[in-house]
Amino acid sequence: MTATLPETATDVVLRVRDLVVEITMPRREPIRPVRGVSFDVRSGRRLGIVGESGSGKSLTALSLMRLLPPRARIAAGHVLLRGSDLANVSEREMARVRGGQISTVYQDPMSSLNPLMTVGRQITEAIAAHEGVGRREARERAIQVLGDVGLPQPERRIDDHPHQFSGGMRQRVMIAMAICTSPDVLIADEPTTALDVTTQARIMEMLGRIVEERRMGVILITHDLGLASSFCDDIHVMYAGRIVESGTGGAVLSTPAHPYSEALLDSICGLDRDVERPIAAISGQPPLPHQLPPGCPFHPRCAYAQEVCTVEPPPAVTVREQVAECHFPVGSGMA
Amino acid sequence: MSTVVPTVPIESATRTDSVVRRLLRRPSGALSAAVVLLLVIATVGAPLFAPYAPTTLDFAHLFAPPSRDHLFGTDELGRDLLTRILYGGRTSITLGFAATALAMGLGILWGFTAALREGWFGEILMRAADTLMAIPAILLGLVLVAAFGTSTLSMVVILGIIFTPATARIARSSLLAELRSDYYLAAVSVGASGRRIVARELLPNALPVLVARASLVLAEVIFVEASLSFIGLGIQPPDTSWGTLLQQGYTNLYSSYTYALFPGFVILVAVLALNVLGDNLQKVLDPSQS
Amino acid sequence: MLRYVLRRLVTSFALLILGSMVVFLLMRVIPGDPTITKLGGSIKEVDKATLDGIRAELGLDKSIPAQYVDWVSGILHGDFGASYFSQFSVTSLVEQRYGATLLLAFMSMIIGILIAVPASVAGAIWPNRILGGLLSGFAAVGIAIPTFVIGIGLIIVLGVELEWLPTQGYVSFRADPIESVKSTLLPAITLGIGVAAATMRILRPSLFDVGSSSFVRTAKGKGLLRRQVVVRHELPNASIPAITAAGIIVAHLVGGAVIIEYVFARPGLGSLLVDSVYQRDYGVLQALVLLAVAVFIVTSLIVDVILGFIDPRLRTKAVT
Numbered sequence: 001m002t003a004t005l006p007e008t009a010t011d012v013v014l015r016v017r018d019l020v021v022e023i024t025m026p027r028r029e030p031i032r033p034v035r036g037v038s039f040d041v042r043s044g045r046r047l048g049i050v051g052e053s054g055s056g057k058s059l060t061a062l063s064l065m066r067l068l069p070p071r072a073r074i075a076a077g078h079v080l081l082r083g084s085d086l087a088n089v090s091e092r093e094m095a096r097v098r099g100g101q102i103s104t105v106y107q108d109p110m111s112s113l114n115p116l117m118t119v120g121r122q123i124t125e126a127i128a129a130h131e132g133v134g135r136r137e138a139r140e141r142a143i144q145v146l147g148d149v150g151l152p153q154p155e156r157r158i159d160d161h162p163h164q165f166s167g168g169m170r171q172r173v174m175i176a177m178a179i180c181t182s183p184d185v186l187i188a189d190e191p192t193t194a195l196d197v198t199t200q201a202r203i204m205e206m207l208g209r210i211v212e213e214r215r216m217g218v219i220l221i222t223h224d225l226g227l228a229s230s231f232c233d234d235i236h237v238m239y240a241g242r243i244v245e246s247g248t249g250g251a252v253l254s255t256p257a258h259p260y261s262e263a264l265l266d267s268i269c270g271l272d273r274d275v276e277r278p279i280a281a282i283s284g285q286p287p288l289p290h291q292l293p294p295g296c297p298f299h300p301r302c303a304y305a306q307e308v309c310t311v312e313p314p315p316a317v318t319v320r321e322q323v324a325e326c327h328f329p330v331g332s333g334m335a
Numbered sequence: 336m337s338t339v340v341p342t343v344p345i346e347s348a349t350r351t352d353s354v355v356r357r358l359l360r361r362p363s364g365a366l367s368a369a370v371v372l373l374l375v376i377a378t379v380g381a382p383l384f385a386p387y388a389p390t391t392l393d394f395a396h397l398f399a400p401p402s403r404d405h406l407f408g409t410d411e412l413g414r415d416l417l418t419r420i421l422y423g424g425r426t427s428i429t430l431g432f433a434a435t436a437l438a439m440g441l442g443i444l445w446g447f448t449a450a451l452r453e454g455w456f457g458e459i460l461m462r463a464a465d466t467l468m469a470i471p472a473i474l475l476g477l478v479l480v481a482a483f484g485t486s487t488l489s490m491v492v493i494l495g496i497i498f499t500p501a502t503a504r505i506a507r508s509s510l511l512a513e514l515r516s517d518y519y520l521a522a523v524s525v526g527a528s529g530r531r532i533v534a535r536e537l538l539p540n541a542l543p544v545l546v547a548r549a550s551l552v553l554a555e556v557i558f559v560e561a562s563l564s565f566i567g568l569g570i571q572p573p574d575t576s577w578g579t580l581l582q583q584g585y586t587n588l589y590s591s592y593t594y595a596l597f598p599g600f601v602i603l604v605a606v607l608a609l610n611v612l613g614d615n616l617q618k619v620l621d622p623s624q625s
Numbered sequence: 626m627l628r629y630v631l632r633r634l635v636t637s638f639a640l641l642i643l644g645s646m647v648v649f650l651l652m653r654v655i656p657g658d659p660t661i662t663k664l665g666g667s668i669k670e671v672d673k674a675t676l677d678g679i680r681a682e683l684g685l686d687k688s689i690p691a692q693y694v695d696w697v698s699g700i701l702h703g704d705f706g707a708s709y710f711s712q713f714s715v716t717s718l719v720e721q722r723y724g725a726t727l728l729l730a731f732m733s734m735i736i737g738i739l740i741a742v743p744a745s746v747a748g749a750i751w752p753n754r755i756l757g758g759l760l761s762g763f764a765a766v767g768i769a770i771p772t773f774v775i776g777i778g779l780i781i782v783l784g785v786e787l788e789w790l791p792t793q794g795y796v797s798f799r800a801d802p803i804e805s806v807k808s809t810l811l812p813a814i815t816l817g818i819g820v821a822a823a824t825m826r827i828l829r830p831s832l833f834d835v836g837s838s839s840f841v842r843t844a845k846g847k848g849l850l851r852r853q854v855v856v857r858h859e860l861p862n863a864s865i866p867a868i869t870a871a872g873i874i875v876a877h878l879v880g881g882a883v884i885i886e887y888v889f890a891r892p893g894l895g896s897l898l899v900d901s902v903y904q905r906d907y908g909v910l911q912a913l914v915l916l917a918v919a920v921f922i923v924t925s926l927i928v929d930v931i932l933g934f935i936d937p938r939l940r941t942k943a944v945t
Contacts, residue, residue: 065846067842067845067846095848095849095850096848097848098845098846098847098848099846099847099848099849100848103846103847104846106839106842106843106846108839111838111839111840112839112840112842112843113840113843114840114843114844114858114862115840115862115936115937115938116861116862116935116936116937117857117858117861125847125849125857126847126848129847129848129849129853130848161937161938161941163937163938163941164941174843177843177847466643466644466647469644469876469918469921469922470876470914470917470918470921471876471877471879471880471917472880473880473881473883473884474879474880474883474898474914474917477883477898477899477902478651478902478910478914480902481901481902481905481907481910554769558771561771562771562772562773562880562884565771565773565884565887566883566884566887566899567903568899568902568903581771581773581774581777584777585773585777585888588777588780588781588785589785592781595777595781596774596777596778596781599770599771599773599774599777599778600774602770602771602774603766603769603770603771603774606769606770606771607765607766607769607770610765610768610769611765
C-alpha cells in the first residue's frame with residue numbers, strides 16, 4: 001500500500017515494497033508476521049508506524065536494517081535505498097549501510113549502551129566505522145553532536161560511562177550515536193516508552209528539531225497514538241502484519257477510514273472526555289500469525305463486519321485523503 | 336457444611352518418576368546415566384564380572400599389550416589389567432559413595448542448621464565454610480592425611496570432610512530458598528506449625544538439588560582420591576584403587592604405556608559421566624539455575 | 626580507583642590474619658606429637674630430659690597463644706620457623722624451591738589463557754555447531770581428566786616418543802632461562818590445559834549470554850563487523866565472570882601443581898609439601914599451607930583490582 005502523498009520521487013530516500021518477513025518455527029509451519037508492507041520515507045518528513053504489540057511493526061523496522069533474529073528472514077519484497085535493494089545486498093554492504101545511511105534508536109536506553117565503554121568512544125566508534133576521519137576530529141564531532149542533542153557540558157561528559165547518566169540523557173546519547181554519521185533515514189523504535197512523560201516530551205521535541213535541521217527521513221514506531229499524532233506528518237496503521245490505513249496524521253486521526261483506527265481512537269482516554277462514558281476497549285485479541293482469520297484479519301473484532309469480510313481479503317480503497325484496506329471504510333457511505 | 340480443608344498435594348517438579356523421565360529424554364542425560372550405571376555395576380560386582388581372579392599371575396605375559404585374552408593387557412606381574420581396574424574401581428567407587436554420603440550428611444546438618452538459625456551463629460558457620468573452601472581440595476587432603484593417616488576409614492573421613500563445606504553452602508541456600516517461598520509463607524500464615532509438618536513439605540523440596548549435587552561431589556571425590564593415591568598418600572598397597580594403579584603404571588611407564596593409560600582413561604570416563612549426569616540433573620530439577 | 630584499591634587491601638590483610646590463625650589452630654589440632662617426628666619416630670630409648678629439651682627447642686612448651694605470637698613475629702621477620710625433619714630452616718627450604726613453582730604457575734596461566742580466550746572468541750565470531758561442540762567437548766573433558774593423566778599422556782607423546790622436551794627435573798631460571806623454560810614447558814602445558822578448560826567453561830556461556838544483550842544489537846546497528854563486535858563489545862563484558870572465577874581457577878592450579886611436580890620430578894614447593902606430609906614435618910607443612918592461603922587471598926585481591934580497572938561501575942556510583 002503506498003502513501004497517499006503526491007509521488008515526488010526526488011525526495012524519497014527509502015522505498016519499501018511488499019515486504020514479507022518469515023519466521024521458521026520448530027516442528028511447525030513457518031509464520032509470516034509481516035505480510036506485504038509498503039511505504040515511502042521522504043527526506044525531512046516524519047512517518048509513523050502505529051500498531052499494537054504483535055502487529056509486526058518492530059520486525060518491519062528490524063528488517064530494514066537486516067538485523068532480524070536468527071530464525072527470521074526477508075522472504076519477499078524490496079527495500080530500496082539509493083538504488084540498491086537492501087534485501088539482496090551482501091552482509092559487507094549491509095554493514096556499510098547500518099549506522100551510515102540508516103540508523104536506529106531503540107527503546108531501552110538503560111541497557112542499549114556498552115557499560116564498559118565511555119560514551120565518547122561509543123560515538124567515535126560509529127564515526128570511525130563509516131568515515132575515515134582522524135581521532136581528534138572524530139572526538140570534536142562527538143562533542144558537537146552531544147551538544148546538539150541537548151546534553152549539558154558535552155566536553156566534560158564525553159568521557160563518562162553510561163551508568164553515570166540518567167535514562168533521559170542516555171537516550172539523548174543513543175540519538176547522538178545514531179545521527180553522528182548523518183544518515184538518510186532514522187528509525188526510532190519506541191524511543192520514549194521507557195521514559196517518564198516530561199522527559200518524553202523533551203526528547204521528542206529535540207528529535208524533531210534535529211531531524212528538521214538535518215533533513216532526515218524518520219520512521220517512528222510506536223503503539224502510542226498520542227505520540228504519533230504530535231510528532232508524525234504521515235501515519236501508517238499496522239494490524240496483523242499489514243498496513244491497514246495510511247495517510248497524513250491529521251486525516252487519519254481526525255477522520256479515520258479503517259474501523260481499526262477508529263476503534264483505537266475511541267479507546268483513548270482524553271482529559272476532556274465524559275467521565276460517565278465507559279472506556280471503549282476493542283473486544284478480542286489481535287490474531288496470532290499462524291491463526292489468521294480468512295478474509296479481513298480484523299473482521300472478528302469489527303463493528304461493521306459483513307459476510308464478504310469473512311471471505312475476501314479487503315482491497316485498498318482511497319477514502320477522502322487516505323487509503324484503507326477495507327470493504328466498508330468508515331464514513332465512505334459504503335456500509 | 337463440614338469444614339474439611341482439602342489437602343492438595345504440592346505439585347512440585349520433583350516427583351521422582353517425572354525427574355527420571357525428563358532426565359532420560361535428554362540425550363546427554365540418558366547417556367551419562369547409562370555409563371555411570373554400567374561403571375557402578377561392573378566395579379561393585381567385580382567378583383562377578385572380572386575375567387580373572389585379581390591374584391592370577393601369568394609370568395609368561397608380563398606387560399602384555401591388549402589382546403583377546405587380556406583386553407587391557409597385563410601388568411608387571413602378569414595380572415590382567417581389566418580385572419585389576421574392575422577391582423580397583425570397586426575400592427574407588429565404594430569409597431567414593433561412602434565419602435559422598437558423609438559429605439552430604441554432614442553438609443546437610445551444617446547447612447540446614449545455619450539456615451534455621453539465621454543470626455550471628457549461622458553467619459559464623461558460613462564464614463567457617465568459606466574459609467575451608469578457600470583451601471584447595473588436594474592441599475586440605477594432604478594436611479588431613481598428615482593428621483589422620485591413610486587407612487581406608489581415614490580416607491573416607493578425610494574425603495568426606497573435604498567436601499562438607501561446599502555441600503553445607505548449597506544445603507543452606509536451598510533450605511533458605513524454601514523458607515522464603517510462597518507456599519511456606521502461606522502454610523505458616525494458615526497456622527501450620529509444628530516442625531514436623533513443615534519439615535515434611537520443606538525437606539522434599541530442598542533435597543533434590545542436593546541429590547543432583549551428589550553426583551558432582553562423587554566425581555570430585557574420585558578425582559581427589561585418585562590424586563592422593565597416585566602420590567602414595569591415599570589408598571595403600573596391597574589394596575588397589577584407580578589411583579594406585581595409575582601410580583604403578585607411572586613407575587612402569589617405560590615398560591608399558593597401556594598400564595598407565597587405561598586406568599587414566601577409566602577415571603576420565605567416570606568423572607566425565609558423573610559431571611554430565613550432575614549437570615543434567617541440575618537442569619532437570621531447576622531449569623532457572625545451572 | 627585508589628580508594629577502592631585501598632579498601633580491598635585492608636580487607637585482604639584482615640583475611641590474611643584470620644587465615645593464619647585458622648591454619649595455626651588446624652595444625653595444633655592434629656594428633657601426633659611432633660617431637661617424636663623430630664627424633665625419628667621412636668621414643669622408647671629417649672629420656673625425659675632430651676624430650677623436654679627438644680620441646681623447648683621447638684617452642685612447644687609455651688602456651689598456644691604465645692606460640693602463635695612467636696610464629697607470626699617470626700614470619701614478619703622472614704623466618705618461617707624450623708623444619709621438624711631436616712636441618713634447614715623452613716625459610717631456606719622455601720627459598721630453594723619457590724622458583725620452580727612460580728615459573729610453573731606463571732607459564733600454566735599464560736598457556737591456559739592463550740588457549741581459552743582465542744578459542745572462545747572464535748566460537749563466538751563463527752557460531753558453528755561442529756566448532757561449538759568441539760570446544761564444549763574440550764572444556765568438559767579438560768576438567769574431568771586428572772592432571773596427571775594428561776601429564777603422563779604428554780610425557781609419552783612429546784617426551785618419550787618424539788623426544789622434543791625434557792620430562793624430568795628443572796633448571797633454574799637464573800642459571801639458564803631458555804633451558805629453564807624448556808624444562809617447565811611440559812608440566813606447564815599439562816596444567817595449562819586444565820586452566821584453559823576451566824576458563825572456557827565460564828567464558829563460552831558468558832559470551833553467549835552477552836551476545837543477546839541490547840548493547841550488542843546497538844553495536845551491530847552501528848555497522849560494525851562481526852569480529853569488531855565480538856572483540857570490542859562482547860569480550861570485555863563477558864570476561865567479567867571469568868575473571869571473577871580466577872580465584873577458584875588458581876586454587877585448582879595450586880592443587881594440580883602439587884601432583885604435577887611429583888610427576889615431573891620438579892624440586893618445587895608442591896613436592897616439598899608432599900615430602901613434608903610423608904615425613905610428618907609439621908613445621909614445613911604449616912608454613913606451606915599458610916603460603917597457599919596467602920596466595921589465594923592475594924589472587925582475590927588482584928582479581929578485584931583488575932575488575933576495578935575493567936568495570937567502571939565498580940569505581941563510581943551510578944546515577945538513577
